[in-house]
Amino acid sequence: MGKLQGLAQLIQDAVDKSATAIENVHLKVANEPLNILKKIPPLTAPATSIQKILNLGITSVYEIIRTVNRETGNMVNLALEKVEKLTQDRFHDDET
Secondary structure (H helix, E strand, C coil): CCCHHHHHHHHHHHHHHHHHHHHHHHHHHHHHHHHHHCCCCCHHHHHHHHHHHHHHHHHHHHHHHHHHHHHHHHHHHHHHHHHHHHHHHHHHHHHC
């Protein structure tokens, strides 16, 4: 079971790091046109407001992905612990 738990943790870490890397790229790409628009005086304020809303939306989505990933990892670990206990109990019952 230790190997399965290690594999589950490895997958969880990979999803978390990937989500963060993709979030950073997403933010960079989404902000490029707004950073240009912010240099035009009549558009500075609206572009800044839009950028704040956009960044909040993007970061919120990726935080949800990381939260779901973390909770899924917790459920997988609980399931593996139950399987391990059932296996140990059954092995113990077979010995008696």
